[in-house]
Amino acid sequence: MSNKPATLFDKVWDSHVVRKIEDGPDVFFIDRHFIHEVTSPVAFLGMEGRGLKVMFPEKTFATADHNTPTINQHLPVQDPLSANQLKALETNSNKYGISHWGLGNPKNGIVHVVGPENGITLPGMTIVCGDSHTSTHGAFGAIAFGIGTSEVEMVLSSQCIMQPKPKKMRINVTGKLGKGITPKDVTLYIISKLTAAGATGYFVEYAGEVFENMSMEGRMTVCNMSIEMGARGGMIAPDETTFNYIKGREKAPQGAAWDKALAYWKTLKTDEGATFDVEHTYAAADIEPMITYGTNPGMGMGITHHIPSALAGDSKASYEKSLQYMGFHEEDAMLGKKVDYVFIGSCTNGRIEDFRAFASIVKGRKKAEHVTAWIVPGSHIVEQQIKDEGILDILTEAGFQLRQPGCSACLAMNDDKVPAGKYAVSTSNRNFEGRQGPGSRTMLASPLVAAAAAVTGVVTDPRELMA
Amino acid sequence: MAYDKFTILKSSAVPMPIENVDTDQIIPARFLKATERKGFGDNLFRDWRYETDGTPKKDFVLNNPIYSGKILVAGKNFGSGSSREHAAWAIYDYGFRCVVSSFFADIFKNNSLNIGILPVQVSPEFLDKIFTAIEADPKAEIAVDLATQTITIAATGASESFAINGYKKHNMMNGFDDIDYLQAMKEDIKVFTEKSLY
Numbered sequence: 001m002s003n004k005p006a007t008l009f010d011k012v013w014d015s016h017v018v019r020k021i022e023d024g025p026d027v028f029f030i031d032r033h034f035i036h037e038v039t040s041p042v043a044f045l046g047m048e049g050r051g052l053k054v055m056f057p058e059k060t061f062a063t064a065d066h067n068t069p070t071i072n073q074h075l076p077v078q079d080p081l082s083a084n085q086l087k088a089l090e091t092n093s094n095k096y097g098i099s100h101w102g103l104g105n106p107k108n109g110i111v112h113v114v115g116p117e118n119g120i121t122l123p124g125m126t127i128v129c130g131d132s133h134t135s136t137h138g139a140f141g142a143i144a145f146g147i148g149t150s151e152v153e154m155v156l157s158s159q160c161i162m163q164p165k166p167k168k169m170r171i172n173v174t175g176k177l178g179k180g181i182t183p184k185d186v187t188l189y190i191i192s193k194l195t196a197a198g199a200t201g202y203f204v205e206y207a208g209e210v211f212e213n214m215s216m217e218g219r220m221t222v223c224n225m226s227i228e229m230g231a232r233g234g235m236i237a238p239d240e241t242t243f244n245y246i247k248g249r250e251k252a253p254q255g256a257a258w259d260k261a262l263a264y265w266k267t268l269k270t271d272e273g274a275t276f277d278v279e280h281t282y283a284a285a286d287i288e289p290m291i292t293y294g295t296n297p298g299m300g301m302g303i304t305h306h307i308p309s310a311l312a313g314d315s316k317a318s319y320e321k322s323l324q325y326m327g328f329h330e331e332d333a334m335l336g337k338k339v340d341y342v343f344i345g346s347c348t349n350g351r352i353e354d355f356r357a358f359a360s361i362v363k364g365r366k367k368a369e370h371v372t373a374w375i376v377p378g379s380h381i382v383e384q385q386i387k388d389e390g391i392l393d394i395l396t397e398a399g400f401q402l403r404q405p406g407c408s409a410c411l412a413m414n415d416d417k418v419p420a421g422k423y424a425v426s427t428s429n430r431n432f433e434g435r436q437g438p439g440s441r442t443m444l445a446s447p448l449v450a451a452a453a454a455v456t457g458v459v460t461d462p463r464e465l466m467a
Numbered sequence: 468m469a470y471d472k473f474t475i476l477k478s479s480a481v482p483m484p485i486e487n488v489d490t491d492q493i494i495p496a497r498f499l500k501a502t503e504r505k506g507f508g509d510n511l512f513r514d515w516r517y518e519t520d521g522t523p524k525k526d527f528v529l530n531n532p533i534y535s536g537k538i539l540v541a542g543k544n545f546g547s548g549s550s551r552e553h554a555a556w557a558i559y560d561y562g563f564r565c566v567v568s569s570f571f572a573d574i575f576k577n578n579s580l581n582i583g584i585l586p587v588q589v590s591p592e593f594l595d596k597i598f599t600a601i602e603a604d605p606k607a608e609i610a611v612d613l614a615t616q617t618i619t620i621a622a623t624g625a626s627e628s629f630a631i632n633g634y635k636k637h638n639m640m641n642g643f644d645d646i647d648y649l650q651a652m653k654e655d656i657k658v659f660t661e662k663s664l665y
Contacts, residue, residue, distance in 0.1 A: 024634025148552035148578035
């Protein structure tokens with residue numbers, strides 16, 4: 001062991017390299033592997049086609065989420081193709097002895113919500129899943145990132161993937177966030193500064209006062225969106241907030257194992273003097289409630305601003321194509337724009353804190369009549385918390401209905417599709433063309449902005465509705 | 468799944484000078500419901516390529532018969548967004564073997580290399596030269612030579628070298644994949660696992 005100062009990322013990465021290939025990738029060991037119904041069936045087929053088996057079934061966890069209905073989950077799934085994928089996940093899991101939380105299981109939910117809430121996600125782990133938002137788990141000081149189906153097959157059959165080590169970027173946000181500014185605003189602000197490709201090739205460490213003071217739910221929101229600026233993942237050094245969150249969760253270590261793990265976790269931070277390839281620093285005081293106006297997550301701005309003229313770095317043609325799709329124009333104000341749909345949920349903002357924030361605005365108000373709202377918890381555990389904390393009563397009183405857990409309108413694989421030409425304020429992670437349904441127009445925002453839109457029917461600064 | 472060896476590809480190319488082409492455009496989520504890898508090419512760029520009733524959109528490049536070939540040339544930050552390997556499968560299944568851009572998203576690049584599509588990253592200036600050459604002659608031949616790591620515009624002779632690590636290059640040229648490699652080192656992996664905390 002050298003005594004050279006190391007970053008958190010180096011410590012976790014280097015301890016998982018099984019072999020370094022000269023002029024090639026590292027053979028990288030995976031501690032935890034999550035699978036879902038959409039990106040795993042072909043991996044199992046491929047593996048079986050080669051006559052291989054799952055090497056460590058106890059290190060893989062399956063949950064159904066991408067392609068599940070958010071109403072009537074007790075009934076058979078109507079879409080035969082979706083039903084077939086769900087069946088394949090169950091069959092493959094059972095065949096190899098992989099833990100499977102399918103539809104109807106009380107632990108079912110979005111993979112990046114259920115992993116942490118059941119204590120499967122722990123500091124210092126390497127975690128992958130055939131889903132780019134696997135970066136979420138970096139909130140615990142894990143190296144977590146999305147992989148393709150070929151790599152899912154690699155993990156199933158050898159518990160390793162082949163990865164070149166990314167470069168390192170640190171993003172500091174200093175100071176304190178103002179009223180009505182949430183973790184989602186922090187990440188949309190960072191992405192608007194760096195652009196949708198600004199962190200490609202890097203792994204990010206988030207540091208500074210804002211992240212130190214952030215809850216685990218908030219840290220998950222920030223790490224979740226790392227991929228939206230091109231980064232493979234983002235991570236935050238574990239601290240007391242992290243340890244308190246994990247302690248007592250079902251699959252978290254206990255007793256002597258806890259003490260041993262904790263001692264290790266406390267070493268997981270960037271050493272004084274360790275260096276990054278790139279470093280950015282932002283001031284919390286500059287961050288407003290954010291909203292996106294274009295068709296990639298880098299096209300975001302403070303909600304009180306006007307849509308900027310063509311972005312530096314993107315060609316005018318691509319920029320105009322994007323605004324044309326949205327039906328917006330340069331110099332438009334976003335405040336006051338009509339909203340048809342509101343979606344709160346997803347692996348980005350589908351945790352209890354997000355529904356608390358949403359409820360804080362809608363309490364004592366009514367849903368705008370013309371708005372269709374989809375309120376979708378990230379898991380059954382979150383759904384139960386919503387009920388236990390009285391949030392459901394507030395929602396019902398205001399004219400909202402709670403749906404059942406799943407990825408839902410974030411990627412609109414199920415029936416939760418925003419119709420062509422309609423405008424949605426969504427707490428999810430992508431505003432790509434057609435992401436929420438063919439022709440849908442998405443504005444990404446925080447749960448507070450979503451709530452303000454849901455009760456006023458137009459894009460509204462949530463601070464105006466806060467006590 | 469094995470793929471064809473990649474050595475030299477000489478082909479005309481399909482130009483798509485759009486930036487930030489994300490994987491939801493390459494293949495929308497509603498077409499990810501299959502449990503087998505087949506037929507994805509039919510839905511490549513589905514919503515840019517077809518009206519909602521299935522009529523081809525005349526102004527989209529894949530529907531323009533003057534353009535064809537095994538090389539797709541696209542604007543910067545190609546393949547951003549979702550990790551769906553289905554995007555690479557759709558491109559392969561449609562008949563492309565190489566994508567040229569001035570910048571690729573990470574996961575898409577990995578997925579492509581894993582299934583036998585060569586992502587060739589060129590300078591923004593060279594990308595413009597390719598677009599100009601195709602504009603002058605839609606059948607302009609582009610030659611991609613993996614052994615020498617060069618891409619050449621036949622008509623003008625303009626060429627540029629591109630990067631790829633030696634391991635992946637060897638794999639692509641021989642049709643090998645990572646799973647073969649990992650299976651061959653399973654004993655090492657087992658030994659490694661024994662000292663793992665988790």
